[in-house]
Amino acid sequence: MAECTAEEKLEQLLKDLELPTVSSTASSSSSTITSTELDLVSSSLIAGDDGDSPSAKSKRARSLAFLVLARLLQPKEGSAGDSSSPNIKSIGSYIKTQLEETDLEPLIRSLATLSAVFQIDPTAGTQILQTDGVAQGLADVIELEDLSNSSKRPTKEQALVQARLAYVLAETFSNGLNAAACRPIIRNLASDWLNRQARRDVPKDGSEPLRSLRRRTVVVASVALTKLLRAESADPLMNPTIAGNTGTVGSDQDDNESQGQTSKRKGEMNREMQDLTSLFSQAVISSAASTPAIDGLDIDAIGSSLEGLAYTSSQPSVKAKLCQDAAFIKALFALAARLSKPQSKPKPAGERKTGLSASYALDAELDRPEGGPRESSSLAYGIGTILLNLLSRRPTLTAEQRQVEKLKQLASAGKSQQKMGQTVEESKEEDERIDSNEAVEARVRWAMGNGLIGCLIDLGKSDSERVKVLTGKLYLEVSTDAGTRAELVRDGGFKSLLQVVSSLLPEIKPKAKPEVTKSLTGPTEGVSVEALPAIQALAKMLITLPPQTLFGVNPASNALDTIRPLAMLLLHDSSTLLQKFEAMMALTNLASIGPEVATRIFSMNDSEIIKQAEHLMLEDHELVRRAAVELVCNLLASDEGFCRYSGDTPDSSSSSNTDREKGGNSEGATFSRLHVLLAMTNVYDLNTRLAASGALATLTQSPTACRILLAKEDRQKKVFSMIFDMLSPPVLRSDNDDEGDEDVEEVTTLEPDTGLIFRAMIFLANLIGFASSDASGQKSVTMSTADQQGVPKRLLELLAKWTSPSSSSHPGKEVADVTIECLRLFKAAGIKLTM
Secondary structure, three states, X not given: OOOOOHHHHHHHHHHHHHOOOOOOOOOHHXXXXXXXXXXXXXXXXXXXXXXXXXXXXXXXXXXXXXXHHHHHHOOOOOOOOOOOOHHHHHHHHHHHHHHOOOOHHHHHHHHHHHHHHHHHOHXXXXXHHOOXXXXXXXXXXHHHHHHHHHOOOOXXXXXXXXXXXXXXXXXXXXXXXXXXXHHHHHHHHHHHHHHHHHOOOOOOOOOHHHHHHHHHHHHHHHHHHHHXXXXXXXXXXXXXXXXXXXXXXXXXXXXXXXXXXXXXXXXHHHHHHHHHHHHHHHHHHHHHOOOOOHHHOOHHHHHHHHHXXXXXXXXXXXXXXXXXXXXXXXXXXHHHHXXXXXXXXXXXXXXXXXXXXXXXXXXXXXXXXXXXXXXXXXXXXXXXXXXXXXXXXXXXXXXXXXXXXXXXXXXXXXXXXXXXXXXXXHHHHHHHHHOOHHHHHHHHHXXXXXXXXXXXXXXXXXXXXXXXXXXXXXXXXXXXOHHHHHHHHHXXXXXXXXXXXXXXXXXXXXXXXXXXXXXXXXXXXXXXXXXXXXXXXXXHHHXXXXXXXXXXXXXXXXXXXXXXXXXHHHHOOOOOHHHHHHHHHXXXXXXXXXXXXXXXXXXXOOOHHHHHHHHHOOOOOHHHHHHHHXXXXXXXXXXXXXXXXXXXXXXXXXXXXXXXXXXXXXXXXHHHHHHHHHHHOOOOOHHHHHHHHHHHHHHOOOHHHHHHHOOOHHHHHHHHHHHHHHOOOOEEEEOOHHHOOOOEEEEOOOOOOHHHHHHHHHHHHHHHHHHHOOOOOOHHHHHHHHHHOOHHHHHHHHHHHHHOOOOOOOOOHHHHHHHHHHHHHHHHOOOOOOO
């Protein structure tokens, strides 16, 4: 009987680890791994890692080995992530034992295992590194690696093994630096060795596998150094010179020396970061000159270069440097284009058996050829991260947040900060200039001129959700500048954005029983907060560009698919006030397309959109309040929206009051909504007043709305008082806080807004027209109330002003005609018209 392959053994091991214990109280030792099994795992982790492109079998074995380790490191149920599990101890003991060997192969296996643990569970990796003897074992490996390099003329096989050792060691340190607790250990242990490896020349006359390993080692060591520099920049205690001077009390001379050392080290760090960036960017540029297919790339080297750039590109000085390098940015975009293309042919059916792997769905997860979707998504994520670092604006801080940042800076600088505060402040000016909105917009436009939109389209084609999330964030940064939005549409960015947004939303599930579904699901159920930036970018596009530009000749039909994501942006619990504001603005523009779109918006998520808008109408922020009122106004174009505010029902003749109450259209609820609109006609923002008065002018075409507004005398007084205010000169608020006085309202000499007057006239005409036809005997009461509020007198004053020969303004014939008609109705009701 043929012996099982490594693949088959790993699959069986994974199956054994997945099997449930016989009893729920069984000991966790049933899944503890043995040293023999760890030999299998560690050998598989380095399978094919000899500088050549690994075979499909070796890649699958490595992936299976990672899965086995991940399963072993997974906390037991109820253990709350306890890092002292038997498996972690077993793996740590195995690594320590292997590090005591003098042969290179066991050392390589142990390092590969520790590196994999760091990738899967940094906490477990930290525990293993802190185990007695492990750090010393790594120090011995460094010494052994240095000695092996000094040996004369190693054979081809020896040179290859030595190169593998250096590469795996550098990779272990790089992955270990992702854990904060490991950084001081690795800095003290390996910073000098990493510097030597990063500056090591790649042999020109060696075999290609050897040269490939050397290139990868240089890049990975450089990535590790980048992480150390970033850690030192964020935490001065990572710098031994600075750490040694923290908390000590000395003379002014001591303080000045400390300041000088700190300043010198910061300059050195900046130069080192620039040098590392040059190395990484050159690797990306070189990749653009390689074979057109992604299969021809050195995936590990390019991936490490992108990882390094993802770290360095967050530094302001590096941003400025990279955004002046057209060769680099074009190479980066070219790499994204290559990643977006299909790379490998599907494997013929029946070529490999399913067996155990099929039962664990491993085919989809592990059967990836070199350069396939997994590598492509990893590289695409690196590209997206770099671009986001280069093109992102700084978040706007509140006054409180700015104060907290200032306190952090004072704390990090220590007591010498008081003397060098001005110097520190000056040193930040250049960084702030580079990260200013103006500088970011300039970088965005520069990148667009070099093909950014095409790159975003390519990234948006990725199957990876995290790449799509990054792409959505990039679209948000690009679309924040209104001047770029038309170009986005022209070059296909808007279509790509729609696809990205759609892919980030959960699938729509069919509703078998709507009444049950309402109670079990929310309007934003399943929507990740990570999807919101992409939807916000969509909202920005919809705010400023005409529907015909975005949706073509049939905007009403083509725009319907954008309503759902905008609703989610508006209703999501994690949405910021800005996101809600922009969602309402976009929905307002969509509703203006026509009644069909307005109806769809109103009915979306059981009318949750208009309910949220009604809530935000009471928001203190002026612009948010305006957007909410404008959205409500535009949704009145739908029959349902109109009925919600007018008190009508779709079929008033056959609907009872009970039916209205079930639909939320009881007279009390309707008046409450109308009352809020009335209040909005008296705010200080003109656009809000115009929207609210326009809504009332529209709604009072309904006799039901008129009846509700005029049903009681106190309501009549409120309504006609508001109309009088709309017809009067604007009232401004004067704040006299210095004198301790209350806010004072002053009537200005400005003319009332013509648009507001017209809306108020229509509103008034509808009300008194209804009152004139009222057969209940309330006509005289209504007209008298209007007279008491000074409305007829105000109409006469306006008409006299408009018809005066010296008048420089006239609202137009239509407004004058409505005014005359209102006066006629007042006169017919017996109201004496005098100024």
